[in-house]
Amino acid sequence: MDPVYLDNNATTRTDPRVVETMLPFFTEQFGNASSMHAFGAQVGDALGKARKQLQALLGAEFDHEIVYTSGGTEADNAAILSALETQVGRDEIITSAVEHPAVLSLLAHLEKIGRAKVHIIGVDSMGRLDMEAFSEALSPATAIVSIMWANNETGTIFPVEQLAGLAHRVGALFHTDAVQAVGKLPIDLSSSQIDMLSLSGHKLHGPKGIGALYVRKGVRFRPLIRGGHQERGRRAGTENVPGIIGLGKAAELALEYMAEEQTRVAALRDRLEKGLLQRIGNSFVTGDPSSRLPNTSNVAFEYIEGEAILLLMNREGIAASSGSACTSGSLEPSHVLRAMNVPYTAAHGAIRFSFSRENTDTDVDRVIEAMPPIIERLREMSPFWRERDKQAAGFNPTYA
Numbered sequence: 001m002d003p004v005y006l007d008n009n010a011t012t013r014t015d016p017r018v019v020e021t022m023l024p025f026f027t028e029q030f031g032n033a034s035s036m037h038a039f040g041a042q043v044g045d046a047l048g049k050a051r052k053q054l055q056a057l058l059g060a061e062f063d064h065e066i067v068y069t070s071g072g073t074e075a076d077n078a079a080i081l082s083a084l085e086t087q088v089g090r091d092e093i094i095t096s097a098v099e100h101p102a103v104l105s106l107l108a109h110l111e112k113i114g115r116a117k118v119h120i121i122g123v124d125s126m127g128r129l130d131m132e133a134f135s136e137a138l139s140p141a142t143a144i145v146s147i148m149w150a151n152n153e154t155g156t157i158f159p160v161e162q163l164a165g166l167a168h169r170v171g172a173l174f175h176t177d178a179v180q181a182v183g184k185l186p187i188d189l190s191s192s193q194i195d196m197l198s199l200s201g202h203k204l205h206g207p208k209g210i211g212a213l214y215v216r217k218g219v220r221f222r223p224l225i226r227g228g229h230q231e232r233g234r235r236a237g238t239e240n241v242p243g244i245i246g247l248g249k250a251a252e253l254a255l256e257y258m259a260e261e262q263t264r265v266a267a268l269r270d271r272l273e274k275g276l277l278q279r280i281g282n283s284f285v286t287g288d289p290s291s292r293l294p295n296t297s298n299v300a301f302e303y304i305e306g307e308a309i310l311l312l313m314n315r316e317g318i319a320a321s322s323g324s325a326c327t328s329g330s331l332e333p334s335h336v337l338r339a340m341n342v343p344y345t346a347a348h349g350a351i352r353f354s355f356s357r358e359n360t361d362t363d364v365d366r367v368i369e370a371m372p373p374i375i376e377r378l379r380e381m382s383p384f385w386r387e388r389d390k391q392a393a394g395f396n397p398t399y400a
């Protein structure tokens, strides 16, 4: 049987059309865009076209608002570190408790070395930002607000436009980690207040090792990486030509499939959730049902371990991911579910199913069929399951 891949928020398959577009740039068209000969000129033209393709996906007004990076992580780091330099006299940063480690561990480091004061804003049980705490944290000392567009674990979408407006009122810059949003949600930066936005190629059927930071025209920027004059001096180093070309093609395809993402992919996700919740008791969906990515579902199966579920799923040829990360032998539930106050008994058994345009109805049927016996088998072995009536739930999912 074909494997079922439902871990697209971790990475996507590079679209074969993307690979095909990239291949000549490893062979015949190997030039360096900076060179003063035909080899370079050819590549320069292709890079220009790829930039336009990405610009179109973002609705960016100017192509030079795009700075290519090695991925989402570098884009996040570049945005935040730039703001600390350009926003003279401001050393506070506001973020959310559910950001990707690309943001959270950088901020923890900046705080530790005394470079910035960081405000981490909490979320409610559906993963929605605490707007009151957010507004209270804003001040004339705020250099930058960095809040993700959509969460990678639950799919919860944040009101980035509103947050950008609030940030601007105190003169702060607004950055969003949109790695999970780009290609899944329509984006039009020409009519937006967002100052900086991060994206990553491999999350939208593009290659790994390429991403971009959008920097709105007029927003001052200090490079993270210094050297040559590539990217108008904003990111030195010979361009990752095949990567940039591949990201351009991936962006073009993402625009083409955008409507399908909203309809067919969302319908697959909804059918999976319905099927699982109907067949498996003591399970619920986490995240905000009214404001969620079309491709993401995070289902908590109470009283069992996510890692064990994944192992048995893997035996059935089904790939997904769990919120927990095995650190030093102790299984800690994900920081996202902990921030949402999902009780440990449920957070431990959370599984993220993330779809893409490559998934089919057959995939959903396979998972709906495979999961009930897996969950039942693990619960039979679980002391927590046997003791469940004695445990106070303390958590009332509004959506089950």
Ligand SMILES: *Cc1c(COP(=O)(O)O)cnc(C)c1O
Pocket: 009, 010, 070, 071, 072, 073, 074, 100, 102, 148, 151, 152, 177, 179, 180, 199, 200, 201, 202, 203, 209, 210, 211
């Ligand atoms: C994957 C991901 C990143 C990191 O992107 P890379 O290109 O792998 O560095 C950052 N933020 C979010 C929300 C992600 O999902």
